[in-house]
Amino acid sequence: MRASRNGNIWQHVDWMTIGLFLVLVIFGWLNIYGASYTFDQTSIFDFSNRAGKQFAWIGGSVLMGIILLLIDYRTYDVLTYIAYGAMLLLLLATPFLAHDIKGSMSWISLGPVSLQPAEFAKCIVALTIAKYMGRYDYKIRTWRDLIVPFVLIGVPALIIMVLQKETGSALVFAAFLLVFYRQGMSGYVLWMGVAAVAFFIISIRWGAVALPLGTGSLGIMVCMLLLTAVEVYFICRDHYIRYQALIMVGAITAIYGICLIINIWVPMPFDWISMGIVIALVIYTIFVSLYWRKYMLLILAAFTLFCIGYTHACDFVFTRVLQPHQRIRIEVLLGMKEDPAGAGYNVNQARIAIGSGRFFGKGYLNGTQTKLQFVPEQDTDFIFCTVGEEWGFVGSVGVLLVYLYFILHLIEIAERQRNVSTRIYAYSVASIFLFHLTINVGMVLGLLPVIGIPLPFFSYGGSSLWGFTMLLFILLRLDAARMEQLN
C-alpha cells in the first residue's frame, strides 16, 4: 500500500481514458487554431493568439492531471465538505470581485488570466454529492431523502444563475438528475422533467395559435392529457391502469375524430368540447381510482389539473421571467421568428458553416466560414462549427463517436466501482460530460436554444479545460484507488 502512493498509480490508472482525453484535447486545440486562424498568422504556438494560449492551458491541465493523480485518494474525501463550503463562499464573492464580461459576472482576473469559478464548482459539487449519497446508511427511499442532494446542487446553481448571470453554467447542475436516477430516484421524476420541457415548448410554440382541437391552451391541455395517458400506458406495470389509460386515449381520439368529421358540415365549438373532455376525464379518473383503490390514477388526474396551471405558468415564465434575449433565442429555435441577422445569426451561420463542409469537409485550415469569422464564438461555444466545416460529416461524426465512447467508458468505470461514493462521482462526471455534449452540439446544430456552455476539451478557455481536467483526473485517481483498496 505504501508503494502504491508513488509507483503503482501508473499501473492502475485507466490509460484508455487518458488517451481519449489527450485525443480530444489535441484535436480541440487544432480546431481552435483553425477557428482563430487568420491570414497573416503564422504559428500555432504563438502566444498572442488563442491557439497558443490554449497550448499553455493544455500544458497546465496536463500538469494538473499529474498532480491530481499523485495525491492520496483519501485526501479528496477528507477535503470534500471543506471545499464545498469554500466554493460557496467563492461563488458568492465572485460577483463582487468580477468585472462585467458580456453581462456575465463570473470571471475573476488573476493577473494576465481570468478564471471562472463556476467551472470548478461542478467538480466540487460532484464530490460532495458523491460523499453525501455514498454514505453506507444512505438510500433513496422517499422524496425526503433527495432534499439534501437537491439543496447541495441547487444552492450553487442558484448563485451562478442569479448572482453571476450564467444561466448555462447553472443549468449544468441538472445533469445530477441522471445520477440521482441511477441511485434510485423514481423514473417519473426524469419523465416529468422531460415532459415539463416538452409541455413548455408546446405551450410556448402553440399557446397562441388556434389548433383544430380548440384554441390556445385548452387544445394544448387535451394534447397533454393524451400524451400523459400514452406515457402512463408505457410506464405503468399495473394492467388495470394501463387499460384505463388506453380507454382514455381511445375516448379522446374518438370524440375528436367524430367532432372533426361533423365539423365539415357544422362548425363545432371545440373550446367547449375540450373543456368538457378535460372535466369529464378528471372526474372519471378520480372516481375510478377511488373506487378501485388504484391511487396511481390519482396522480394522472392531479397531473392533468396541474397541467392547466402549468400552461399558464409556462406563459408567465416565458414572458416575464426570461430575459428578452433568451426569449428570442427560444422563439427562433422554435421557428416562431425568423431573424437571421439578429438572434438567429449565430445559429444560421453555424448551420451554413457546418453544412458547407459537406461529406469530407473543406480540409484543415481551409474553412472559409470559420476563417472569415462568420460564426461568432467560433473558437469557444461554437467550436463544433469548425469541425463540421473543415472535417465534414466524417470528422463531425468521428468526434461525436469519440465522445460517445468516452462517456460510455466513464459509465463503465462507474459501474466497476465497489465504493458507492466513487461510483456516484463517476456517474456525476459522465452525466456532466453528457450534458455539455448534448447542449453544446444541440445548440450548434440548431436543435436546442442557444445556451452558452463549452464543448468539453474542445472549446477555447482555461477555466473550462481545467475544470473538466479536475473532474476527470480526480475520477481517475479514485478509480486507481479501487485496486489499492483491493490490495
Place this chain on the structure above:
Amino acid sequence: MINDPTYRRRYVISGIAVVVVLVYIVRLFYLQVIDQSTKDQADNNALVKQTIYPSRGLIYDRNGELLVFNQPIYEITMVMREMKQGWDTAAFCACLGITDKEFDERIAEIKDRRKNRGYSRWTPQVFMSQLKKEDIASLQESLFLFPGVHIQKRTLRDYTYKAAAHVLGSVGEVNQNDIDRDDYYTRGDYSGRDGLERTYEKQLRGEKGVEVLMRDSRGRMQGSYKNGELDRTAKAGTDLYTTLDIQLQLLAEELLSGKIGSAVAIEPKTGEILALASNPTWNPKLLVGKERSKNYNALLNDKTKPLLNRATQATYPPGSTFKTIQALVCLEQGAITPNTLYPCSGPGSSPIKCTHHHGSPVALDKAIEQSCNPYFWCAFRDLMQKDNKDIHKPYEKWRNAVMQFGLGQKFTDSDLGEQSSGSIPSTRLYDKFYGPNGWKAITIRSLSIGQGEIIVTPLQLANQAAAIANEGYYISPHLNKNDSMRIHRHNIDIQKKHFDEVKAGMHRVMVYGTGRHYAIDSLHMAGKTGTAQNPHGRDHAIFIGFAPVEDPKIAVAVVVENAGFGATWAAPIASMMMEQYLNGEMKRKDLKKNISERVLNESVKKW
C-alpha cells in the same frame, strides 16, 4: 451489484447518450449530405468575385497615329466603418480642394438611403468620381492619414484629335437590352455605343478577368481564395487600325465647318475609307465620363442634328454627278457611242434646260465637261425607247446596271454603322404612281440628270467615284485596315473602254469645265460637279472626283447642303482633300481659309 435493484438503469443512461449522439448524427447527415443550400450560402458569405477590367483596345489611323486611347481616372471611395479615429476632415478637404460644407453634404448624400440604396458601413462608397490624376495627387501622398479612404483607378476614353466623332463613336454604360443579349455584360459595364466602338466592341473590349477574394463577416477583404486558383487575368482589348488618314479627316472637317454637309474619301483600289466627315460634328471628348449623358442630350436636341452621320445616313439626289453613270450605262447598253451627237439649245432646251453655255451639237466628252442636260436626256430617252415601246424592260436593265455601282443599297459587308440605302426607283414604284402603262421616258426625264426620285448617300457617291476610277469594280468601303478578308469586290459589267471615255470627260471637267478653278498643275484630277435640287430651300452642292487620273489613289465625294452650285463649294473642298492626301500637304492656304471660314448655315454650332 447483484443486490443493487437499480443496476439496470446504467443501460438507460447509456441509452440516453447513444440516442443523443444518434440524433445529432442524423442532423449532421441532413445538414452536410442532404441539404444542398448551405454550399451556396457559404460561398455568398465568404467569396467575392471581383471583376478585373481589361484595358480597351486603342484606335489608330492608317499611318499608325494614335486616335483613341485610355485615360486613367480616379474614384475616391470610403468605407464609413473604417474611418473612425484621427480623421482630420479639414486636411482631407484641403487635399481635394473642397470645402467642409461640400464634404458634409456629400457624406450626407452617401448615407441617405433614399438616394443611395446600397449603402453599407462596411463596403466602399463612392465619395468623388471621375477625378484626374492631378486632382488626387496630394491625397495619394497622405492617404495613410485617412483610414477608410481608398483610391480606385478606372479608365475613360480620350482622344488625340477633336475629329472623326461620327466614325469613332463613343463608349457608354450598357443598358438592360445589352445585358440580356450578351452574358458578358453586367450592370455598370461599358460598351461601344456607336461608330467603330460599337462595330468592333468585341475586339476592343478584351476579356474581363476575375479575382475570387474572401471576405470576412465584416465585409473586409482577406486575400485571394485558394491561392488564386479560380482567378482569371483580364485580357486587354485588341487595338484597331483604321483606314482613316487623320490629317485628311481633320482637313475635311475644317473645310466643312460652318456648313451642313459631308465629305468622304476612299482609296479606290482597296475600298478603304480615308476620311468620313459629317458636319455639324462634335468634340468626341464630350461623350466621355460624367458629362456624357448631359452632352448627349444637348446634341440630341440640336436642331441641326449633329448626331446624324450625314456621310452615310443622309440622302440627296446625285444631280449632275449621276451623268457619269448615265454615260457609262448608255454606252454599254448601246444607246450612244462616244461619237453620238445631240443638239443643245442652252437655257431654251426642252424638255430639260441646259444651265451652261456651250456649242451644239455636243459629243459625250464635251457633254460631261459642260454637264449638258439635254445630251443626257436624249441619251436616256433613246435608251428607254431603244427596243420597243414598253419601258419596263429597258428601265429594269438600266436600273440593274446603275445599281452595280453600289447605289440604292447598303454596303452590307462593310463595318460602317448606320447607313441609308438610298434609292434607285423601281418599275413598281412608277407603276404605282402612274399605272403600268401610264409612264414613259419623258415621265421620268429627271432621272437622266440625276434628279427626281433617285437618291444616294455621300458614301455611295464616293464609292461611285472609286468604281469609275477603278474602271469597273469597287470594294465595299470600310474602316478597318486589317479586315480586307471580309470585304467583297464588286465587279461592274461595263467594258473598260467606256470607262476611258467617261474618265476623259471627267478629267476635262477639271481642265476646261465646271471644276476648272480648283485644278492644280501638279495633280491630274478628274471630277464631276452636281447640284441636287432641293424643294425645301437652296440646292445642295455636290462633287465627286478622283486623282491622279492615270492611277487613282483617292476618290472623293463632297456634299454641302444649301450651297447652290456644286462647283462653288463642293469642288474646292474635294480638290483640297485630294491635294492634301496625294501631296501630303495642302498649299492653297488662302482657298482653305476662304472656304473654312465661310459660314453657310448660321445655326451650325461648334460643339
